[in-house]
Amino acid sequence: MSSPRFAFFGNHELSAIFRGRSVPIELADGAIKSGMPWVPTNVCLSASNTIPPDNPFGPMGETRLMPDPKRRITLPKREGRPAMDVYLADITEPDGSFWEACGRSQLKRALKDLEAAGYKLKVGFEHELYINGLTEISAPAYSLPGSRAVAELASEVLDTLATAGAGLDQFMSEFGQHQFEVSSPVRGALKGADEAVFTREVIRDAALARGLRATFAPKPDLSQAGSGVHIHMSLWDTHGAPVTGAHDAPTPVAGAFAAGILRQIEAVMAYTAPTPNSYDRIAPSSWVGAFNCMGVKNREAAIRFVPRAADKDGNNPAASMEYRLTDGSANPYLTLAALIRAGLAGIGDQLATPVGVDQDPATLSDEERAARGIRRVPSSLAQVLDAAEPLAAAWFGETFWRAYRSVRRNEINDAAKSADYGAQLARVI
Numbered sequence: 001m002s003s004p005r006f007a008f009f010g011n012h013e014l015s016a017i018f019r020g021r022s023v024p025i026e027l028a029d030g031a032i033k034s035g036m037p038w039v040p041t042n043v044c045l046s047a048s049n050t051i052p053p054d055n056p057f058g059p060m061g062e063t064r065l066m067p068d069p070k071r072r073i074t075l076p077k078r079e080g081r082p083a084m085d086v087y088l089a090d091i092t093e094p095d096g097s098f099w100e101a102c103g104r105s106q107l108k109r110a111l112k113d114l115e116a117a118g119y120k121l122k123v124g125f126e127h128e129l130y131i132n133g134l135t136e137i138s139a140p141a142y143s144l145p146g147s148r149a150v151a152e153l154a155s156e157v158l159d160t161l162a163t164a165g166a167g168l169d170q171f172m173s174e175f176g177q178h179q180f181e182v183s184s185p186v187r188g189a190l191k192g193a194d195e196a197v198f199t200r201e202v203i204r205d206a207a208l209a210r211g212l213r214a215t216f217a218p219k220p221d222l223s224q225a226g227s228g229v230h231i232h233m234s235l236w237d238t239h240g241a242p243v244t245g246a247h248d249a250p251t252p253v254a255g256a257f258a259a260g261i262l263r264q265i266e267a268v269m270a271y272t273a274p275t276p277n278s279y280d281r282i283a284p285s286s287w288v289g290a291f292n293c294m295g296v297k298n299r300e301a302a303i304r305f306v307p308r309a310a311d312k313d314g315n316n317p318a319a320s321m322e323y324r325l326t327d328g329s330a331n332p333y334l335t336l337a338a339l340i341r342a343g344l345a346g347i348g349d350q351l352a353t354p355v356g357v358d359q360d361p362a363t364l365s366d367e368e369r370a371a372r373g374i375r376r377v378p379s380s381l382a383q384v385l386d387a388a389e390p391l392a393a394a395w396f397g398e399t400f401w402r403a404y405r406s407v408r409r410n411e412i413n414d415a416a417k418s419a420d421y422g423a424q425l426a427r428v429i
């Protein structure tokens with residue numbers, strides 16, 4: 001690999017686009033030390049680069065892109081393009097202090113509050129994606145030819161992720177034609193979200209270099225399977241002991257965390273399913289999790305509890321709660337921050353573990369669902385924004401909410417103006 005000529009410093013902003021500045025490599029150290037000026041309104045751009053007319057920043061103000069020197073990846077040299085160092089950055093106030101509209105900073109803050117309550121969160125991200133432009137016409141789902149179609153790209157992705165100390169546990173062919181799934185190793189929540197950003201960018205970059213286009217959009221083609229992001233969450237105490245599962249069931253604390261999320265699922269979805277295209281994916285009986293319930297190994301529940309092997313005391317040290325109602329149009333930092341905010345409230349209120357659902361909730365009658373407190377999750381972005389509003393200032397602050405709400409409303413307008421919004425989003429997400 002030849003040496004990088006430029007370093008790029010980016011932040012994964014409110015429309016889940018990684019935007020930033022690049023500087024010649026010899027200026028990188030200075031940029032890391034002092035940060036770079038950044039226009040506040042930039043975090044409010046939509047996926048198709050429109051500016052919300054009601055965003056709180058307008059032409060005014062100044063923030064700073066503050067790189068995290070520990071989060072660097074090196075993209076390989078390609079025909080016509082030198083190698084490039086890419087750093088993740090927070091957006092801060094000019095003096096380096098917390099700025100509400102930065103998702104990565106919001107996650108750090110939520111993790112501090114979770115830790116003050118006695119817990120740490122680990123996550124394992126699974127991303128589904130399509131790779132458009134492959135010449136193989138039909139490889140059966142999950143098949144060897146399906147995997148071989150992208151084996152060369154996948155190997156390069158592994159090599160590139162390794163430059164950041166990251167990797168993948170799987171790169172497999174998924175159900176849809178030219179749909180794939182990548183699973184990332186379990187990490188502390190911040191590192192997991194950082195590596196999710198690297199994974200998306202590296203796969204997009206490797207695809208583009210081959211004349212292909214990778215897309216993490218939730219439903220690029222209405223006639224094909226959707227692409228979800230599934231997040232396996234586990235809680236750990238501050239001594240590093242796992243506290244998520246015992247006797248093949250959630251522990252009381254994990255149950256309360258899950259119950260808190262399910263109680264406020266509509267508000268949580270404002271962050272985890274944030275584009276109109278997210279709601280093209282979320283449908284009952286399509287393995288998405290369109291009901292606010294939890295079930296052991298149930299892929300139609302918003303949270304699938306996965307116990308994995310028990311130890312000799314009956315504990316399930318590798319248990320996880322898989323949150324299924326998110327996708328690649330969501331900012332992973334805000335997604336985790338919202339899950340923590342709702343889950344932490346569930347722990348605070350000592351909510352009871354949700355009663356497990358062991359069938360597709362769509363097959364229950366309306367009366368049975370009502371009796372068990374199971375709700376169909378909303379089917380539009382407008383509905384979840386209304387649900388998020390009353391909680392937003394307490395979760396993330398007033399300025400954050402004014403910015404975020406303007407971005408999401410603008411996305412609704414962008415979608416209404418486009419004849420083929422899913423495909424449009426799939427070109428950038």
Ligand code: GLU
Nearest residue numbers: 225226227228287288299
């Ligand atoms: N593609 C499905 C989704 O949109 C998930 C399929 C699976 O369980 O892997 O979430």
Ligand code: MG
Nearest residue numbers: 126128174181
């Ligand atoms: Mg899958």
